[in-house]
Structure formats: C-alpha cells, structure tokens
Amino acid sequence: MPTPTGKTTRVERMAQPLAREVAEQVAADKGVCIRPVALRRTDLETGATEVVDVPCGSTLESRCPACAKRKRSIRRTQCEEGWHLTEEPVITPDEPSEVQRGWVERRAMVTAERDRLVSSGAASGEDLAALDAAICDLDEEITASGLRGKVAPSSSGSGRSRRIRSTRRRHDAPDLPKRPMARRTVGRAFEDPATGKVFRPSMFLTLTLDSYGRVRSDGTPVDPSTYDYRRAARDALHFSKLIDRFVQNLRRVAGFDVQYFAAVEPQRRLAPHLHMATRGTLPRAELRQIAAATYHHVWWPPADRVVYEGEHLPVFDPSTGTYVDPFTGEVLPTWEQALDALDADPGAEPHHVVRFGRQVDAKGVIAGTPDADRCVRYLAKYLTKDIAECHDIETTAQERHVDRLTEALRFEPCSPRCSNWLRYGIQPQDAKAGMRPGFCRSKAHKREHLGYAGRRVLVSRKWSNKTLADHKADRLSWVLEQLGVTPGAEGQNHNAGHVTPLRVASNNEVWEVARPTDPDVPPREQRLLRAVGESLKRRAQLDHARQTNLSAMEEAA
Structure with a gap:
C-alpha cells in the first residue's frame, strides 16, 4: 500500500518483478537466446557494417534455457533416428578430386626422396630438416583440400615413444567369450x-x-x-x-x-x-x-x-x-x-x-x-x-x-x-x-x-550417419519448406509474408566479434526485445504457412 505521501516502501518496491528479468523470462519462454553473441559483418565493397546476434549455443540450462532446450531436442532426435535402424547406414566417401590427388602425389614424391637419402646415408641434417618441413607443409595442404586424417605419420616422429604394457587379463577378472566379427551394425531380427x-x-x-x-x-x-x-x-x-x-x-x-x-x-x-x-x-x-x-x-x-x-x-x-x-x-x-x-x-x-x-x-x-x-x-x-x-x-x-x-x-x-x-x-x-x-x-x-x-x-560413429550439424540442417530445411523459401534466397514474398534474408558468409564480407561497449552495439535488453519480436513474427508466419498448406491439402483431397 502507498504511504500517506503517495510513495511506496522499499519492501513493496523490492517485491515488484524486475523488468529486465521479466524480459529474460519472456525470451526464454519464446525460445530466444538470453546470452546472444554480437557479431559485426562488414561489406568490403561498400564498407557498410551490421551487428548480427547469434545464439550462444550453451548446453546448460542455468546459462541459457533456450539454447540448452534446442541442444537437448536435437540430441533426442539423434537418439531416435539411430536406435532402431533396420538397414545399415550408408557411409560412402566421395571420390577424391584432381587437386586432392595432386597433393597426395607430391607428398609421395617428397617421402620417397627422404627415404632414399636416409637409406643411402648421404643426407645431411639440413637436408632432412628441409624435407621434413616440406612434408609438414604438404600435410597441411592435404588437410585443407578436404581429406580426412593423415596419409602417413610424420617423418620426424612425435618425440615420445608409445609405452606398451602387457594385455594379459587380471586373475580376478573372468574370461570373455569371443565370436567371429561380422561387418554389420544392425542387430539380429x-x-x-x-x-x-x-x-x-x-x-x-x-x-x-x-x-x-x-x-x-x-x-x-x-x-x-x-x-x-x-x-x-x-x-x-x-x-x-x-x-x-x-x-x-x-x-x-x-x-x-x-x-x-x-x-x-x-x-x-x-x-x-x-x-x-x-x-x-x-x-x-x-x-x-x-x-x-x-x-x-x-x-x-x-x-x-x-x-x-x-x-x-x-x-x-x-x-x-x-x-x-x-x-x-x-x-x-x-x-x-x-x-x-x-x-x-x-x-x-x-x-x-x-x-x-x-x-x-x-x-x-x-x-x-x-x-x-x-x-x-x-x-x-x-x-x-x-x-x-x-x-x-x-x-x-x-x-x-x-x-x-x-x-x-x-x-x-x-x-x-x-x-x-x-x-x-x-x-x-x-x-x-x-x-x-x-x-x-x-x-x-x-x-x-x-x-x-x-x-x-x-x-558411436555409425549410429545414424548424421552429425548434430546434419540434424540442424534437417530442421532448417523443414521450416524453409513450410514457408516456401529457397535456401540461399535473399528473401521472398509468399502467403506467410516477408521472410528475413538468410545471411551467408562470402569472400566479400568480414565477420568479427563485437564488444558490448562498442557504440554500434545496442544494449542487451534492447537486443533481447528485438529478438523476441522477430521470434513471434516468425512463429506467426510459420503457423500461417502450415495452416495454408493444410487447407490446400484438404481442398485437393
């Protein structure tokens, strides 16, 4: 109750909800990240800059409930898709490109030359060091070209020998039966x-x-x-x-x-x-x-x-x-x-x-x-x-x-x-x-x-043949399909209204982390409110698109 002078007491003021905390609660309820990371995108041709908020990606609910909920939901999808497979997941590597084959061939030539010098005994320390440096450079190029793993271990070695211990089982541990290994991941029917x-x-x-x-x-x-x-x-x-x-x-x-x-x-x-x-x-x-x-x-x-x-x-x-x-x-x-x-x-x-x-x-x-x-x-x-x-x-x-x-x-x-x-x-x-x-x-x-x-x-690696990035892409594709948006488009007008353009990094743009104290970065509370508004708008667009698609399917039936 207000005092006779019209003012409230300190206890009454402290009992009132804090507006900033309510904004965070609303953002969490609407699936908006409450700890967004501000990135500055600079167009190298025009010099124009834009501050873009990206989710923090935290997996802990105590830090960001919205991001943690999304992470848990993706994990559940990953578990469900791989648990009861009836067919073997197809894991077929792509054919190597000519560039990749070329880097491997160069690596083979340098390796053969180094082995020849070592076997002949005529190689100096400087020559071997130069060849080792060339091999390291080639390994980096091979990795950058898109090949997984290493074509061969480094010639110089890791500097530490691997310690090998006896694999004899303990006397107090029972023996295990062994069966011939079959090249399959699907269980018995x-x-x-x-x-x-x-x-x-x-x-x-x-x-x-x-x-x-x-x-x-x-x-x-x-x-x-x-x-x-x-x-x-x-x-x-x-x-x-x-x-x-x-x-x-x-x-x-x-x-x-x-x-x-x-x-x-x-x-x-x-x-x-x-x-x-x-x-x-x-x-x-x-x-x-x-x-x-x-x-x-x-x-x-x-x-x-x-x-x-x-x-x-x-x-x-x-x-x-x-x-x-x-x-x-x-x-x-x-x-x-x-x-x-x-x-x-x-x-x-x-x-x-x-x-x-x-x-x-x-x-x-x-x-x-x-x-x-x-x-x-x-x-x-x-x-x-x-x-x-x-x-x-x-x-x-x-x-x-x-x-x-x-x-x-x-x-x-x-x-x-x-x-x-x-x-x-x-x-x-x-x-x-x-x-x-x-x-x-x-x-x-x-x-x-x-x-x-x-x-x-x-x-395990052959659980569903999909990574978390693949599951995220599947969800994005579903949403874009419902909205009728083509990935990579700058924005389209359709039944659900205007869609926010998809931001794709290119060679003409530079991304950097923006500090909260930078003059072009709005306060976090303002960014949260803006993100909540955009989230509500996208949700309305998606609901409208789904309802429109459902009505079209009913009319066609």
Whole structure:
C-alpha cells in the first residue's frame, strides 16, 4: 500500500518483478537466446557494417534455457533416428578430386626422396630438416583440400615413444567369450512363429560403479569416516576410460559392430553412471559377464604418499625449466623418468583400477513403443544440467557430502599434466612455472563436475550417419519448406509474408566479434526485445504457412 505521501516502501518496491528479468523470462519462454553473441559483418565493397546476434549455443540450462532446450531436442532426435535402424547406414566417401590427388602425389614424391637419402646415408641434417618441413607443409595442404586424417605419420616422429604394457587379463577378472566379427551394425531380427511378424529389438542398459560404503536414501554416507572418498574420486576421474573398455568388450562378445548412444549422469550418491541405448541385443547373463570382466588399469606413478604440502612446495628453476626440492635443490623426477621407474619395477602395481559395480540393468526395447519414448526422454533428462545440478542439494548432510568429495578431488591427479603431481614429488608432464598442488585448472576438480571431465553424450560413429550439424540442417530445411523459401534466397514474398534474408558468409564480407561497449552495439535488453519480436513474427508466419498448406491439402483431397 502507498504511504500517506503517495510513495511506496522499499519492501513493496523490492517485491515488484524486475523488468529486465521479466524480459529474460519472456525470451526464454519464446525460445530466444538470453546470452546472444554480437557479431559485426562488414561489406568490403561498400564498407557498410551490421551487428548480427547469434545464439550462444550453451548446453546448460542455468546459462541459457533456450539454447540448452534446442541442444537437448536435437540430441533426442539423434537418439531416435539411430536406435532402431533396420538397414545399415550408408557411409560412402566421395571420390577424391584432381587437386586432392595432386597433393597426395607430391607428398609421395617428397617421402620417397627422404627415404632414399636416409637409406643411402648421404643426407645431411639440413637436408632432412628441409624435407621434413616440406612434408609438414604438404600435410597441411592435404588437410585443407578436404581429406580426412593423415596419409602417413610424420617423418620426424612425435618425440615420445608409445609405452606398451602387457594385455594379459587380471586373475580376478573372468574370461570373455569371443565370436567371429561380422561387418554389420544392425542387430539380429526375430520372428514370431504364431503371427509371422518380424521384429528387431534394441537394448537399454544402465551401468554403475562399485560401492564406497553404505548410503542413505538421500545419497549421503551412513558413516562418512569409513566412506572411501579417494576411490570414489579416482573412479570418477577415470570413468570415461572404463566406458571405452566396456564398448570394446561388448563388441567382441556380440560379434558385430555394436552402435550406441550413451549419456553419463550422477547417481544421488554423486558417483557417475551410464545409460546406454544400443542397436541390437545380447542375453542379460552375457551383459553381466561383460560388466564383471571390464576394468581399466591406470598406469601412473603412485600418489599415496604426500611429499610436499603446505608452504614447503617444489620451486621452479627458470634456468633449467624444472622443479627442484626447496631444501636440497635436487631436481624432481620428470614424468618420463617416473614412468621409466614404474616400468623397471617388476612388482609395480597400477595407480588405480576402476571397475563397474554388480548392479547391471538391461531390458529389450521395441521401436515405436511407449517404452522406447520413455527411454529416449530418460537419456536426455539431465543433459542440460551440470553434474552437481542433476540432484537438488536439500540438506546439510548432502552439502557436506559434496564438500568432502570435492576436497578429495582437489589433490588427486587428474592427468599427466596435473599440477598435483608436485605434491607427490614428481614433475608433471610439460611442467611450467606457476604450478601449485591443489590449484589445477582442469574442470575435473571443479565442484560442478565432481571429478568427471569427459563428454556427457557418447555417440558411436555409425549410429545414424548424421552429425548434430546434419540434424540442424534437417530442421532448417523443414521450416524453409513450410514457408516456401529457397535456401540461399535473399528473401521472398509468399502467403506467410516477408521472410528475413538468410545471411551467408562470402569472400566479400568480414565477420568479427563485437564488444558490448562498442557504440554500434545496442544494449542487451534492447537486443533481447528485438529478438523476441522477430521470434513471434516468425512463429506467426510459420503457423500461417502450415495452416495454408493444410487447407490446400484438404481442398485437393
């Protein structure tokens, strides 16, 4: 209520919605990006400039709900199109052009000349260096011409030899059956003898990590003092490698090139687990056997004994580019030296062994059933949230559980280049000045990721023979078809009205990022309102075009 003087109180004013926030809510509801990136397009012929807003493309709902919703919708489409294929996806490379063949022929001539000089022993170091530089230039030209991969490894080598370890299976891991591999990606078809109907089921699989201690219904440990946070942290750090091993074993047992669409999300106890949709099925007994036999050895130096902590940390020596002991000045072992010592130790144990737990859930899914739709929705359920945002933190016990896991991850090495190796007396790979244990910048150590730094969505290469860009192009083509617009046109008048021209980059234009402080860039709120208005206009055009097309079809019928 207004005061006798006609003014409102501060409490009443604070209770009123903020206009800027309402504008963002309206933009999100209408599918408009709330964090647009301003790009300046300059016409080199006329000098005219135009500021164009492009969506930020964020996959997180907390940053941009509209972009995240579009990303999740495209992922659902990608999952649906590849899950129940009945025919092999056609992957036929285009024929190489004359230009591409010419670059490869030049590469072959230079390679043959270098091999001849090396075999004769008459080549000088300068000659080999010149030929290596020419080969690198040719490789760049080959890639720029549109060819995938490398025609041959670099002559100079990578500088690091690949370490090879024994592939003998662990004694505590069961053996796996192997079947002859068939060159197919489609699963087996079954026929109902009663009706003669042929169906080709697929599979929805859920895999979890092992237990680290008893937990309550809210995911918090019953006894935090005995909960194995170190093993939980290491399992989360190396979970992506375990998934790779599982796929390898799955294909060996299945006997064909199993294709999958998988999503990684956390359980309530904060351990990552995997939901996987696979094309084709396997018996549940074999799936449990594969999960039990799958493991990943992390062959890193031991990191169980703390050597440096607090204020007594290794010091970087700029003259040598190495870290030394703060008391004795002795150079710390490099990463390669630490691995050499590990290889030379006959009784060495792996840094960590990551395995799946006993819980393996699998069920067959038939295309076109409500169960298939539920599984697709479940796969995409948490894709727009951070690992730590998937489950609400409602109690103090849950907050402390997150804090303890984050603290365990703080000093755990996440990669060979992690600065935490200094804590255990080892120089990280490619060490540089400024490294401090506990301050690694990798996202694996951040609270919102909880140790898992890999990709949230895992899609095999032959899943649907389409990338995300292909699915986006399909949606754009559908919209343009409904509106009656030819791609690449500058704009047309039709039943739905005028359409905004499609912007296509060319050699006569230069694109650059525009700063929010530039005088030709309007305020973000004004750009949001303009984008909302254009979105409403395009929606009205599309609805009108669809209604017109529907009426035309009814009249023709």
